[in-house]
Amino acid sequence: MEFLVCISKTPDTTAKIAFDAGLTKFVEEGVSFILNPYDEWYALVRAVELKEKLGGKVSVVHVGEAGSDQMIRKALAIGADQAFRIDCKPKDSYDVAQQIAEFCKGKSFELIFLGKETIDHNGSEVGAMLAGLLDLPFVSYCNKLEVEADKINVSREVEGGVELSTVSMPCVVSAAKGLAEQRIPNMKGIMESKNKPLEVLSPVNTEATIVLEQFELPPAKTGAKMIAPDDIDGLVNVLKNDLKLF
Amino acid sequence: MILVYIESQNGKIKKSSLEAISFGQQLKTLTGLELGLLASQTTDTAVLADMNVRSLAEQQLDSQDPVTVAQFIAAAFNECGASHLVLSGNSLGKAVAGVIAAKLKAALLSGVKEVLQHNGKICFKKSVFSGKANAIYSIPGSKAVISIMPNSVAIVRGGATQIEKKNLNIALTGGKYKINSLDLQSGKTPLTEAEVVVSAGRGMKDPSNWGMIEELADLLGATTACSRPVADIGWRPHHEHVGQTGIAIRPNVYIAIGISGAIQHLAGVNSSRKIIVINKDPEAPFFKAADYGVVGDLFDVVPKLNAAIKKSKSENS
Ligand SMILES: Cc1cc2nc3c(=O)[nH]c(=O)nc-3n(C[C@H](O)[C@H](O)[C@H](O)COP(=O)(O)OP(=O)(O)OC[C@H]3O[C@@H](n4cnc5c(N)ncnc54)[C@H](O)[C@@H]3O)c2cc1C
Numbered sequence: 001m002e003f004l005v006c007i008s009k010t011p012d013t014t015a016k017i018a019f020d021a022g023l024t025k026f027v028e029e030g031v032s033f034i035l036n037p038y039d040e041w042y043a044l045v046r047a048v049e050l051k052e053k054l055g056g057k058v059s060v061v062h063v064g065e066a067g068s069d070q071m072i073r074k075a076l077a078i079g080a081d082q083a084f085r086i087d088c089k090p091k092d093s094y095d096v097a098q099q100i101a102e103f104c105k106g107k108s109f110e111l112i113f114l115g116k117e118t119i120d121h122n123g124s125e126v127g128a129m130l131a132g133l134l135d136l137p138f139v140s141y142c143n144k145l146e147v148e149a150d151k152i153n154v155s156r157e158v159e160g161g162v163e164l165s166t167v168s169m170p171c172v173v174s175a176a177k178g179l180a181e182q183r184i185p186n187m188k189g190i191m192e193s194k195n196k197p198l199e200v201l202s203p204v205n206t207e208a209t210i211v212l213e214q215f216e217l218p219p220a221k222t223g224a225k226m227i228a229p230d231d232i233d234g235l236v237n238v239l240k241n242d243l244k245l246f
Numbered sequence: 247m248i249l250v251y252i253e254s255q256n257g258k259i260k261k262s263s264l265e266a267i268s269f270g271q272q273l274k275t276l277t278g279l280e281l282g283l284l285a286s287q288t289t290d291t292a293v294l295a296d297m298n299v300r301s302l303a304e305q306q307l308d309s310q311d312p313v314t315v316a317q318f319i320a321a322a323f324n325e326c327g328a329s330h331l332v333l334s335g336n337s338l339g340k341a342v343a344g345v346i347a348a349k350l351k352a353a354l355l356s357g358v359k360e361v362l363q364h365n366g367k368i369c370f371k372k373s374v375f376s377g378k379a380n381a382i383y384s385i386p387g388s389k390a391v392i393s394i395m396p397n398s399v400a401i402v403r404g405g406a407t408q409i410e411k412k413n414l415n416i417a418l419t420g421g422k423y424k425i426n427s428l429d430l431q432s433g434k435t436p437l438t439e440a441e442v443v444v445s446a447g448r449g450m451k452d453p454s455n456w457g458m459i460e461e462l463a464d465l466l467g468a469t470t471a472c473s474r475p476v477a478d479i480g481w482r483p484h485h486e487h488v489g490q491t492g493i494a495i496r497p498n499v500y501i502a503i504g505i506s507g508a509i510q511h512l513a514g515v516n517s518s519r520k521i522i523v524i525n526k527d528p529e530a531p532f533f534k535a536a537d538y539g540v541v542g543d544l545f546d547v548v549p550k551l552n553a554a555i556k557k558s559k560s561e562n563s
Binding site for chain 2: 097230
């Protein structure tokens, strides 16, 4: 089977979030970037597991500049066979989806994976847009997936419950917790990744569909109002009168 | 025209859809555009009587799977001559908003919390960097799909109107996505929609101690949640896990008990309107994000709190 995993780069979970004076640019200096955890832990690992079971090939694609190559090598070390980087700084998630949709044309990926969201923009947008552009079914927030002939059986968490569905391939799947377990690349994987192909492709022309006007930091909390542990009445008063919980 | 897609469950319009309508009304005020509703099932409009809506286009679809629903909404958008689509950013919204935007070649903004006038433009605010910042965007084009972050828009009533229903008859292909079962836990408000959440972490020591957490949640009409390690070791079910790798929530009140407040935990809960922290360690990082704090032993504080709430409730009744 032909698997594609779309991977993106995000600031490390613990990164300090700061902006320039005009509040329009995220300050990247001093921030370490990582492979987006949902792409890595769940999407990529599930694709690699399925390849190990069913045979085939796992390709990864990333839309971004050369600074991302080290992160792409990590995906190869985890078990992807080949990588493609579409060489541009994406304007927005629509741009990313368009670049990947263009890349997919003429290829025959049966399962396209990505993480449920990136931990910087938290949009959950690219997968859905990619599915829309390629006219493929989209499974979002998938937490279990098994292949059965030309279909997949999937589970996804929805508000207050679980949905079990059968979806035709080819399709696009966004991966949530549960789909796979994180894999730490081993020495052999790291050595092999150095010789796996990473092809750099030119982007297609696109236009930005949204414009960032400004970032803003939420107002800092002014300090918690402390209630003594033996002042249970004080705590009840907060719940009842300040917060009107009962 | 602004088209607001609404969903019903057990014959009732969902709260998240009422939020989407209220957001649509704000957008209507700012843009002067008309507003209409869209539904993919026959809808009981009784609760909309005072929400100042005049039209609802509906069609009972054979399947409510996200592929069919996305196809339906995109076609209805064109048929109604809409420019803006507003829908909840709940699990259905996440599954369809991007698909629809791509089909319509419309801009997409997902998880929006607010519409506002900024630099003379109509702009949309959403949280980014897992709740650590907000971003304000404008849309240069004429078409947009906007999904609303659940629990972030107040439901506004007022303005009694008669709703005119129109039946759509859109031909759909379907068949690629078949829902085999939808297993909903009855009775409980889902975490993403809960207004009050009582959450507990490793400080609980043992899963058998959760009775007091469930009791407090029951007393407050709250939904229970937990930190990641607690779900990972199987003390609590995975669907309760909130945070960076679990679900992100923004209830009105989040009560954290025996949770240290690691940055990855905060990422999923720091948009809560009010946070109460009960922890025995005065240095626990959670206190920095809290509105109210109790430094104390949860095994002492929580049972006493439950008893006091019960007493207070019985005195009132
Ligand atoms: C990439 C990544 C992603 C992660 N994602 C998540 C996520 O989504 N959600 C998440 O929650 N975590 C996540 N984590 C883990 C996170 O870093 C913390 O380890 C975790 O949140 C800690 O859980 P805890 O607060 O329950 O436990 P602990 O850190 O062990 O804290 C227990 C707390 O209980 C208090 N306590 C103990 N006994 C008592 C008592 N008797 N009375 C009162 N207080 C008491 C202690 O003072 C302490 O503060 C992630 C980590 C990484 C690296």
